[in-house]
Amino acid sequence: MAERPASPNRRTNDPEGLRQRLVDTAFAAFTTRGYHSSALHELKREAGVTGGALAHHFPTKKALGLAVIEDRVAEAVESTWITPVRAATTTAEGIQEVFTTIISELERKGVVSGCPLNNLALELSREDEAFQAAIEAIFLRWRTAIADKLRADLRVDRACDFDFDAMATLVVAAYSGAMAMAKATQSVAPLKVCGEQLTSIIRNQTQQGR
Amino acid sequence: MAERPASPNRRTNDPEGLRQRLVDTAFAAFTTRGYHSSALHELKREAGVTGGALAHHFPTKKALGLAVIEDRVAEAVESTWITPVRAATTTAEGIQEVFTTIISELERKGVVSGCPLNNLALELSREDEAFQAAIEAIFLRWRTAIADKLRADLRVDRACDFDFDAMATLVVAAYSGAMAMAKATQSVAPLKVCGEQLTSIIRNQTQQGR
DNA sequence: CCACAAACAGGACGGTCGTCCTGTTTTTAA
DNA sequence: TTAAAAACAGGACGACCGTCCTGTTTGTGG
Numbered sequence: 001m002a003e004r005p006a007s008p009n010r011r012t013n014d015p016e017g018l019r020q021r022l023v024d025t026a027f028a029a030f031t032t033r034g035y036h037s038s039a040l041h042e043l044k045r046e047a048g049v050t051g052g053a054l055a056h057h058f059p060t061k062k063a064l065g066l067a068v069i070e071d072r073v074a075e076a077v078e079s080t081w082i083t084p085v086r087a088a089t090t091t092a093e094g095i096q097e098v099f100t101t102i103i104s105e106l107e108r109k110g111v112v113s114g115c116p117l118n119n120l121a122l123e124l125s126r127e128d129e130a131f132q133a134a135i136e137a138i139f140l141r142w143r144t145a146i147a148d149k150l151r152a153d154l155r156v157d158r159a160c161d162f163d164f165d166a167m168a169t170l171v172v173a174a175y176s177g178a179m180a181m182a183k184a185t186q187s188v189a190p191l192k193v194c195g196e197q198l199t200s201i202i203r204n205q206t207q208q209g210r
Numbered sequence: 211m212a213e214r215p216a217s218p219n220r221r222t223n224d225p226e227g228l229r230q231r232l233v234d235t236a237f238a239a240f241t242t243r244g245y246h247s248s249a250l251h252e253l254k255r256e257a258g259v260t261g262g263a264l265a266h267h268f269p270t271k272k273a274l275g276l277a278v279i280e281d282r283v284a285e286a287v288e289s290t291w292i293t294p295v296r297a298a299t300t301t302a303e304g305i306q307e308v309f310t311t312i313i314s315e316l317e318r319k320g321v322v323s324g325c326p327l328n329n330l331a332l333e334l335s336r337e338d339e340a341f342q343a344a345i346e347a348i349f350l351r352w353r354t355a356i357a358d359k360l361r362a363d364l365r366v367d368r369a370c371d372f373d374f375d376a377m378a379t380l381v382v383a384a385y386s387g388a389m390a391m392a393k394a395t396q397s398v399a400p401l402k403v404c405g406e407q408l409t410s411i412i413r414n415q416t417q418q419g420r
Numbered sequence: 421c422c423a424c425a426a427a428c429a430g431g432a433c434g435g436t437c438g439t440c441c442t443g444t445t446t447t448t449a450a
Numbered sequence: 451t452t453a454a455a456a457a458c459a460g461g462a463c464g465a466c467c468g469t470c471c472t473g474t475t476t477g478t479g480g
Contacts, residue, residue: 013446013457034333036246039437052459061438114332118387121394122324122332123244135394163407169391169400170407176390177328177383184331184345190379197380201411225427249467263428271468
């Protein structure tokens with residue numbers, strides 16, 4: 001007989017859900033504590049996952065990190081930056097909205113952990129080619145989306161000698177750097193300042209082109 | 211009677227020199243490979259220092275990291291940014307000069323390791339309060355120096371509503387972010403673009419204030 | 421010349437981390 | 451129904467790393 005050995009703890013295989021839970025936990029840990037400072041045994045505990053399950057889905061830590069970048073970090077940039085900017089009526093308004101949203105979010109949380117993409121870019125891009133390629137692709141999509149929006153702003157009227165790609169690069173750089181300073185000083189002040197400066201500059205230059 | 215045991219390797223005590231050699235090696239390692247990715251046994255080998263000597267000068271790795279930040283990183287910001295900007299005739303020219311210097315230096319080396327301050331800021335500022343305080347102080351000096359130079363630019367003529375501190379923050383943020391992108395893409399293009407954009411913006415705005 | 425502290429040598433020790441291995445359970449395919 | 455693969459449990463193993471400890475040598479003040 002041996003009717004289900006006392007049926008102590010029934011197990012339900014849920015490969016997709018477990019994988020998602022793992023990547024979610026790893027994303028939170030990697031973007032706040034950092035990749036190297038996050039031990040796998042901590043992730044296992046936080047996600048409620050055993051070593052066997054982890055090894056089954058991600059044979060190595062690098063595989064988990066790559067999944068975090070390609071699945072979560074890319075999505076984070078998409079939802080917090082690209083989508084709002086595309087939806088805004090003008091680039092300047094979109095950027096302003098992104099900054100205010102992020103700032104209020106940070107003030108609510110009380111701590112500044114930094115930009116997920118930037119954090120992992122500085123820690124991992126020089127460590128492995130796969131990491132670098134994944135991160136570079138996200139930066140490219142980010143810049144391209146802003147440049148396209150800037151182009152759309154002015155094409156309504158006429159063409160001018162405004163350098164869309166250069167301005168998009170400056171926006172991404174200023175945001176990343178401002179977030180880095182915000183993390184270093186644990187204050188949203190750099191973000192507020194840079195957000196206002198950027199929108200003011202874009203408004204000036206697009207006005208000028210009319 | 212035991213005349214100097216074969217005098218195999220004469221030892222010369224040089225506390226200051228050994229300390230400098232250690233901090234130099236650690237600075238190079240921490241700013242290129244990262245703090246956590248640099249093992250002490252590697253630093254010992256690279257600096258030609260034994261464990262006892264290391265422990266004597268720096269009882270813990272954190273103490274070594276703090277010395278690197280306070281001694282070398284602060285000096286690097288001073289020599290590559292603050293001094294050239296102060297010496298330039300105008301802020302825009304100073305910034306342009308800093309960017310071109312750094313870009314040609316990177317092209318000569320062939321690899322982009324990132325801004326030392328920014329690298330350590332993102333990795334360590336949230337890990338220890340001493341790290342954060344030291345890094346924050348450097349950021350403050352950096353921003354203040356640029357803001358002072360901007361003030362000096364315009365005080366030659368008359369006062370205006372130009373926000374010096376905000377522009378200085380934007381400059382530091384844009385540079386840090388551009389260097390982060392340069393590191394992620396292993397290309398100096400973001401630095402070139404942001405350098406040109408920044409100087410162009412500053413020239414426009416200071417011209418406007420006249 | 422002589423104590424005494426500073427400067428350094430060299431290695432041991434405990435803890436941690438990533439990986440892998442063996443076994444068990446669940447699901448799928450035939 | 452049954453064989454096989456996928457999904458998971460749980461822990462062992464080896465490597466690595468930061469710290470500390472005991473000894474030896476060099477400099478210094480009296």
